[in-house]
Amino acid sequence: MLINTKNVSSYWQSLPLTLVLMTFLVFPLFVITVVSFWDYNEYSIIPDFIFDNYEYLLTSKVTWLAYVNTFKYAFLAWLLTLLIGFTVAYFLAFHIKTNGMQTLLFLICTIPFLTSNIIRMISWIPLLGRNGLINSGLQSAGLTDAPLEFLLYSDFAIVLAYVHLYTLFMVVPIFNSMMRIDKSLIEAAIDAGAKPYHILRDVVIPLSKSGIIIGSIFVFTLVMGDFVTVKIMGGGIRANIATLIYNEISLLQYPAAAAGAVVLLFTVILILVILFRLVDIRKEL
């Protein structure tokens, strides 16, 4: 038939991964989707086929509020990590001349990642608190009269932690794609009279687009699904959509949480589809 022997062997090769994905990804997602239509009480979930969970989820003001928060965090974190990540990658790729130095500096970028992300997050708290280092520093320097309250347990703290945690996920793919840019293209641009701004706009950015998109996907999906950062840096008074799901799980409302997860999954997939439209990843790599 159409399948020749070469193809058959490649099907065999992909079998283990297919099985793993089916067992640990597709099947659980299927179960979550099924459970999202079930009913529940304080201590058990009841097989059923009801739309209550979705109805409450989609009509509740709280959900929309949580989505607005989530997108706000995701957008701010994405924008800031992109700006910082791009700058760092650009510096590493074009300003550092020797390969050895590039590798060394790149390794230095990864040093904070040798500790767990929870530790890195918590270490902000003594800095940002009402009587923390930053506030006492500002006050003793005479810059502020009263402690700045917005530094901790606020949107500011949450976005700060995201940027701190996830910038490397931008740096790595962007640096990688920048290293592939043929230096002679830039020389040619200079010879043709392009200003640095034009080189950046017309040569560097288009050619590192794949890195930017990959980095954006990383940061975006990580922020959309995160609840620990919001819980710790937001002091429990800020919430995003994952916090909502987490709360429901801890209160044993699995069907409600499952419905929340399904909706979140579709939202993220939708956005990924849009991002993948912007660039053909396989062609660019």
Add this chain to the structure above:
Amino acid sequence: MTDSKITPETQVALDTDVPKESSTKETGVLSRRTLLKGAVGATAISGFPMIWAQNIKDVTLRQFGTGVSNLNAIADKCKEDLGFNLQLTSLDSDSVTQRAITQPKSYDIADIEYWICKKVFPSGNMQPLDVRKLKNFDKISPLFINGKLTKDSTIAQGTAPHTVGFVESKDSTSFAKAPTDWMTLVPTIYNADTLGIRPDLVGRDITSWADIMDPAFKGKASILNIPAIGIMDAAMICEAMGEITYGDKGNMTKDEINKTMAILTDAKKAGQFRAFWKSFDESVNLMASGEVVIQSMWSPAVAAVRSRGIACKYQPLKEGYRAWGGGLGLAGHLSGLELEAAYEYIDWYLSGWVGAYLNRQGYYSAAPSTSKAFMTDDEWGYWIEGKPAQGAILSPTGDLMEKAGAVRDGGSYWDRMGAVACWNSVMDENRHMIRKWNEFIVS
């Protein structure tokens, strides 16, 4: 070990009756059967330590619960006194509930609160305890039997322990109206909770639950984010503000829940709260760092803040306390030797040493009379009778908690437990309450 048929279990049983040094090789095989019979027979009679000897050493009981009473010191003392191992896992209240229901095989003993019990026990994952097998049953405070601290005290609102303390029979999962021989949880620990304050930072007298909503504390207040407990604090606050009059705070109507959460949501939007806490250490850090000056708090958290040299007071309030109680329950799958060991352990828990340990942490022991024997007169006077300390009051680990002359916040056991306004609760409208609580947290 020479006989291949000897399973580890029978080997242990052999060891029981054979002196430790003598070899089981000679005597073991011959009389294995009779010895086993003996061991099994002994197990059926439940007396205090004598049945155990050696075979108990291999028993490990897995206990899980909230951090308040899952203390390694108790496990160590249990090993020393009873000979078997206790493996402890600490989780927050919500996770405890979740695990008790969804992973019934993962624990042998559940150290849970009564309101959690109201949720968990009907799931059928636990088995009631036969009180006739507990020697110290009659030492348990009447608070847990009929709900009355003294003969003429009134029963507070909410899920009072005695209302979910008994079931009708061994296989029943519905709670009994009056005491029976089958207890759901054997009470171990309880306390009366109130607001914790930083006396150096609040700048005025705090007398009412309503004071937490004072605009002066804008951005410096916190409440706890465990719905079943938080809703009761919220109700105490709203009632004290004069905003809502409840029929029964422990079992609110939908309307009462909506009103309560509306008041709290408005306060949150106005920036009254700095943070919400979920675990013990979060509350300690909020208070110690000065982020918060008035908040819902637990007694040992206040002690932990003080032990850092920071002033912190467990402020008695005119509306009374919000009380909670916890106890030990048996997993449904327990049987045989483990079950007997669990009974032994729970009886031992009531026999005084643990009670004294908990008293010294600022909680109360469910069998007050037995714990008295394990405390000095000064300790008993300070913690229970509300008298000024004669000498230094030390924590169970030997750290200085209070200097001579100090008086416990709120006074004596009877002053504090006698002024309980409500117990932590699970309500009929629980699902609605949790939705509203979630909205409050997200808004």
